[in-house]
Every structure is written in C-alpha cells, then in structure tokens.
Amino acid sequence: MAVVQLKTFYNYFPDQDPKTIPNEIGHFNIFDIAGILAPKSKQVTYSRRSFYKVSLIEGHSKIHYADQCIEIKGHTLVFTNPMVPYFWERISEKHTGYLCVFTEDFFSRFGSINQYPVFQGADTAIIPLSDDKAEIFNTLFARMFEELQSNYTYKYDLLRNLLMEVIHGAQKMQPAIGTQTFTHNAAERITSLFVELLERQFPIELNNQAIKINSASAFAAQLNIHVNHLNKALKEITGKTTTQLINERILQEAKILLKSTNWNIAEIGWCLGFKESNHFSNFFKSRVKTAALKYRQSQID
Structure with missing residues (x-):
C-alpha cells in the first residue's frame, strides 16, 4: 500500500x-x-x-x-x-x-x-x-x-x-465521544497500553509482514499482567473482552487488505496471524456473513 x-x-x-x-x-x-x-x-x-x-x-x-x-x-x-x-x-x-x-x-x-x-x-x-x-x-x-x-x-x-x-x-458536536480520554486510573492505563500494543502491529503494508500478538494471553504476557486482570480492565473501560477487541481490529484490517490489495486469501490470512487459510476464511465469514472473496468482489463492483 x-x-x-x-x-x-x-x-x-x-x-x-x-x-x-x-x-x-x-x-x-x-x-x-x-x-x-x-x-x-x-x-x-x-x-x-x-x-x-x-x-x-x-x-x-x-x-x-x-x-x-x-x-x-x-x-x-x-x-x-x-x-x-x-x-x-x-x-x-x-x-x-x-x-x-x-x-x-x-x-x-x-x-x-x-x-x-x-x-x-x-x-x-x-x-x-x-x-x-x-x-x-x-x-x-x-x-x-x-x-x-x-x-x-x-x-x-x-x-x-x-x-x-x-x-x-x-x-x-459529538459529546458522547468528545470527552477527554487522558485519565489516570489503573484500568484506563492498562487499556491505553493494550491499544498501543495492538495498534503497533498495524497497518499491514507488505505480504511478508505478520502480526505476532493475536491472543488475550499473548497480550497479557507482553503487559506482564494476568489475563483475567487484562480482561477485567478492558471490560470496565470498553465494555468488550480482550478477544473481542483483538478480533474487531483484525477484521477491520482484513477488510482493508481485501479492498486495497491483490493479495490472495492465504497471504492475507497469514499476515493476520492465521496459519491456515481456511481458519481465516471461517473467521471472516462468521463475522461478515459473506465469504472473503465475495466481499472483495462486492467492493470492486
């Protein structure tokens, strides 16, 4: 890209x-x-x-x-x-x-x-x-x-x-999301560190670039806290679990790569941490309710 x-x-x-x-x-x-x-x-x-x-x-x-x-x-x-x-x-x-x-x-x-x-x-x-x-x-x-x-x-x-x-x-004009986010309690500090660590892996710009941290336990290990502690902090601040947040970001990047590159499904899946292309295909279809190739074609059309 x-x-x-x-x-x-x-x-x-x-x-x-x-x-x-x-x-x-x-x-x-x-x-x-x-x-x-x-x-x-x-x-x-x-x-x-x-x-x-x-x-x-x-x-x-x-x-x-x-x-x-x-x-x-x-x-x-x-x-x-x-x-x-x-x-x-x-x-x-x-x-x-x-x-x-x-x-x-x-x-x-x-x-x-x-x-x-x-x-x-x-x-x-x-x-x-x-x-x-x-x-x-x-x-x-x-x-x-x-x-x-x-x-x-x-x-x-x-x-x-x-x-x-x-x-x-x-x-x-958007008061619900326009509030200041610079705060100091422990849950918000953990959330901020998690988001920074997650976003550091994106965007994917080369088809030999793969994300390395893609599970709740892996993020907890990187942050040197127990996975339950991480889940509790993220749930408190975002209302979502660690896995949900990871999957949402991976799905967003998948859509971007399908729309903006000509990489095949296996390449995109590998970049996003899926060792088997069918695992990526199942992940994508279960959330978007359409196959990855059909999604790509719909964006072209």
Whole structure:
C-alpha cells in the first residue's frame, strides 16, 4: 500500500509548497480546494499519508476510509491521520472549501494529536454540517488561510490555536465521544497500553509482514499482567473482552487488505496471524456473513 509523503504531495502542487517553515515548528499548510483540485480521476487507490489532513468540503463525493465507504453531500468536515488508508471518489465536478495538512511535529509540544477522537475512526472523523455550522467552520479556515500569508512573527502559534478550535468545535458536536480520554486510573492505563500494543502491529503494508500478538494471553504476557486482570480492565473501560477487541481490529484490517490489495486469501490470512487459510476464511465469514472473496468482489463492483 502506497504511503504518500509530503514531498510527493507537493509534486502535484509545487506552487503551494511553503519551503520557508522553520524545522522546529513542524509542517502546516492550508489550501483553497477550488484552486487545487484536478479533474476527476478514473483510477482510485488506497494510500496512507505521512501527515494529518483536515478538510472542509462542499460537494458530492465518497470517502473510502479504512474498511468503510461513506457518501458525503453538502458541507462536511473530514479528519484523516497517517495510520488510516483512504481515498476520495469525487461524484460531482464542483467542490469548494479548504483543506489543511500538518505533521505531528506541529503539535509536538502540546500533547499527542492522535489521541483526539476525530482522528480515531470514520464514525468520529466524518462530520456532516448544517449551513449554520458550516459558516462557523468556514470562518476559522478562512482565518487560517489568511494568517498563513501574513508576516506575523507568531503566526504558527496562532494557526495552531485556530486548528485546535476546529478540532474541539467538531468534537463538541459529538459529546458522547468528545470527552477527554487522558485519565489516570489503573484500568484506563492498562487499556491505553493494550491499544498501543495492538495498534503497533498495524497497518499491514507488505505480504511478508505478520502480526505476532493475536491472543488475550499473548497480550497479557507482553503487559506482564494476568489475563483475567487484562480482561477485567478492558471490560470496565470498553465494555468488550480482550478477544473481542483483538478480533474487531483484525477484521477491520482484513477488510482493508481485501479492498486495497491483490493479495490472495492465504497471504492475507497469514499476515493476520492465521496459519491456515481456511481458519481465516471461517473467521471472516462468521463475522461478515459473506465469504472473503465475495466481499472483495462486492467492493470492486
């Protein structure tokens, strides 16, 4: 799966590359979408970016985000991160709005940007907007666009604050998932360590890359705690068992690989920790209610 680097990204928009940003600041840029969108492409492929992107879009399109395909119309906010493969499929020719790109270094002194819910999954990353809300966010993006062109000495601090206002504004529209997740009790610390260990194995980018930790007992051993202790902590915080969480993540990656690669079923199963391809096939069919090959074909069609 391709990983689009910033250098590659700017090959398409050489006039937009801000080459004067100090290294210690990280990278930030914002674009007027109407000025950079190329004509619709017939070929679309999954890829990951080496940077974060926040887009304010008005137009009709589909975003293929991880294992989901979400159709968007009208005003929409979209948050993407370097860990999730995606591509845009434009339906209408006309799209307006803004997009900004930035690296994790841009926020390095202000916590981990990837901990915010809007960067953690399609359910929280793609937010339809009413006309009133769209006007509010459009004002914020327009201020960022204008500020980037200024000579203000502290403009990157101001841009960082404006971008955080966009992020928090989006999360306040989703109060159930917008609560702060930085806590200190033991169960939540264990859950955080488990999730970090699980996610460290993904995404799968080569067909000779296989996950090594794929059972509750293996995760407990890595975390140096009893498996019952791990299960209790995860159940308390997530409402799910260790095995459920592992299987959900493996299933998500399976869908991504079926959609975004031409690897055969045995290769995908091996990468996901299944020594026998029929074990992977049974795992997939029991949860998706369709065979892996049929699922792949349905995504192509």
